[in-house]
Amino acid sequence: MTEGHFQEIYRIVEAVPAGKVVTYTTVAVLAGRPKAARTVGWAMRALRRGTHVPWHRVINAQGRISLPSPGAELQRALLENEGIEFNATGCVDLQRYGWQG
DNA sequence: CTCTTGACGAAAC
Protein backbone atom coordinates (compact mmCIF):
# COMPACT_ATOMS: atom_id res chain seq x y z
CA MET A 1 0.00 0.00 0.00
CA THR A 2 2.89 2.27 -0.56
CA GLU A 3 0.82 5.10 -1.85
CA GLY A 4 3.69 7.48 -1.45
CA HIS A 5 4.51 9.65 1.51
CA PHE A 6 0.84 9.77 2.40
CA GLN A 7 1.03 6.31 3.90
CA GLU A 8 2.73 7.59 7.02
CA ILE A 9 0.20 10.38 7.30
CA TYR A 10 -2.71 8.01 6.98
CA ARG A 11 -1.19 5.70 9.54
CA ILE A 12 -0.91 8.51 12.05
CA VAL A 13 -4.43 9.78 11.46
CA GLU A 14 -5.81 6.30 11.87
CA ALA A 15 -4.04 6.11 15.22
CA VAL A 16 -6.07 9.04 16.53
CA PRO A 17 -8.64 7.72 19.01
CA ALA A 18 -12.29 8.70 18.73
CA GLY A 19 -13.17 11.76 20.76
CA LYS A 20 -9.77 13.26 20.12
CA VAL A 21 -8.45 15.56 17.44
CA VAL A 22 -5.09 16.50 15.99
CA THR A 23 -3.91 19.43 13.99
CA TYR A 24 -2.42 19.23 10.53
CA THR A 25 0.87 20.39 11.97
CA THR A 26 0.86 17.67 14.62
CA VAL A 27 0.34 15.00 12.00
CA ALA A 28 3.06 16.55 9.89
CA VAL A 29 5.45 16.53 12.83
CA LEU A 30 4.66 12.92 13.68
CA ALA A 31 5.18 12.10 10.02
CA GLY A 32 8.64 13.58 10.27
CA ARG A 33 7.85 16.67 8.22
CA PRO A 34 6.99 19.56 10.58
CA LYS A 35 6.90 21.97 7.67
CA ALA A 36 4.59 19.83 5.59
CA ALA A 37 1.28 20.71 7.21
CA ARG A 38 -0.07 21.55 3.78
CA THR A 39 0.89 18.16 2.53
CA VAL A 40 -1.23 16.63 5.28
CA GLY A 41 -4.18 18.55 3.95
CA TRP A 42 -3.27 17.24 0.53
CA ALA A 43 -3.34 13.71 1.83
CA MET A 44 -6.73 14.27 3.43
CA ARG A 45 -8.17 15.71 0.27
CA ALA A 46 -6.66 12.84 -1.66
CA LEU A 47 -8.68 10.45 0.46
CA ARG A 48 -11.00 8.43 -1.60
CA ARG A 49 -13.32 5.50 -1.36
CA GLY A 50 -11.65 2.58 0.33
CA THR A 51 -9.69 4.64 2.80
CA HIS A 52 -11.16 4.46 6.27
CA VAL A 53 -9.05 7.28 7.62
CA PRO A 54 -10.75 9.42 10.28
CA TRP A 55 -9.95 12.61 8.37
CA HIS A 56 -12.58 14.43 10.40
CA ARG A 57 -10.30 14.25 13.44
CA VAL A 58 -7.78 16.42 11.68
CA ILE A 59 -8.26 20.14 12.10
CA ASN A 60 -6.09 23.21 11.78
CA ALA A 61 -3.94 24.79 14.48
CA GLN A 62 -6.80 27.07 15.45
CA GLY A 63 -8.96 24.12 16.39
CA ARG A 64 -11.11 25.14 13.47
CA ILE A 65 -12.37 23.28 10.44
CA SER A 66 -10.66 24.40 7.29
CA LEU A 67 -12.99 22.82 4.79
CA PRO A 68 -14.61 25.71 2.93
CA SER A 69 -17.18 23.50 1.37
CA PRO A 70 -20.09 21.60 2.94
CA GLY A 71 -17.49 19.14 4.12
CA ALA A 72 -17.09 21.36 7.17
CA GLU A 73 -20.60 20.61 8.35
CA LEU A 74 -20.01 16.91 7.91
CA GLN A 75 -16.74 17.03 9.79
CA ARG A 76 -18.29 19.00 12.63
CA ALA A 77 -21.19 16.55 12.84
CA LEU A 78 -18.82 13.61 12.97
CA LEU A 79 -16.75 15.22 15.71
CA GLU A 80 -19.78 16.14 17.78
CA ASN A 81 -20.94 12.60 17.34
CA GLU A 82 -17.72 11.50 19.04
CA GLY A 83 -18.37 13.80 21.97
CA ILE A 84 -16.26 16.72 20.86
CA GLU A 85 -17.74 20.10 21.68
CA PHE A 86 -17.43 23.25 19.64
CA ASN A 87 -16.95 26.72 20.99
CA ALA A 88 -19.31 29.56 20.12
CA THR A 89 -16.75 30.57 17.56
CA GLY A 90 -16.79 27.10 16.11
CA CYS A 91 -13.43 26.20 17.62
CA VAL A 92 -12.44 23.01 19.42
CA ASP A 93 -10.48 23.20 22.67
CA LEU A 94 -7.26 21.52 21.63
CA GLN A 95 -6.09 21.46 25.23
CA ARG A 96 -9.05 19.30 26.06
CA TYR A 97 -9.68 17.26 22.93
CA GLY A 98 -6.20 17.36 21.43
CA TRP A 99 -4.52 14.02 21.09
CA GLN A 100 -1.60 15.36 23.07
CA GLY A 101 -3.96 16.58 25.72
C1' DC B 1 10.88 19.36 -16.32
C1' DT B 2 8.05 23.65 -15.14
C1' DC B 3 4.04 25.94 -13.27
C1' DT B 4 -0.11 25.89 -10.57
C1' DT B 5 -2.93 24.38 -6.80
C1' DG B 6 -4.14 23.34 -1.86
C1' DA B 7 -8.55 20.64 3.92
C1' DC B 8 -1.64 24.92 6.62
C1' DG B 9 0.79 28.35 9.52
C1' DA B 10 3.06 32.26 11.10
C1' DA B 11 4.12 36.90 10.09
C1' DA B 12 3.26 41.20 7.89
C1' DC B 13 0.00 44.80 6.58
Added chain:
DNA sequence: TGTTTCGCCAAGA
Protein backbone atom coordinates in the same frame (compact mmCIF):
# COMPACT_ATOMS: atom_id res chain seq x y z
C1' DT C 1 -9.00 42.25 14.13
C1' DG C 2 -9.40 40.88 9.33
C1' DT C 3 -6.87 40.34 5.12
C1' DT C 4 -2.75 39.37 2.47
C1' DT C 5 1.93 37.42 1.68
C1' DC C 6 5.64 34.21 2.11
C1' DG C 7 7.44 29.73 3.17
C1' DC C 8 7.03 24.64 2.79
C1' DC C 9 5.83 20.13 0.68
C1' DA C 10 3.63 16.94 -2.62
C1' DA C 11 0.76 16.07 -6.66
C1' DG C 12 -1.54 17.13 -11.09
C1' DA C 13 -1.65 19.28 -15.73
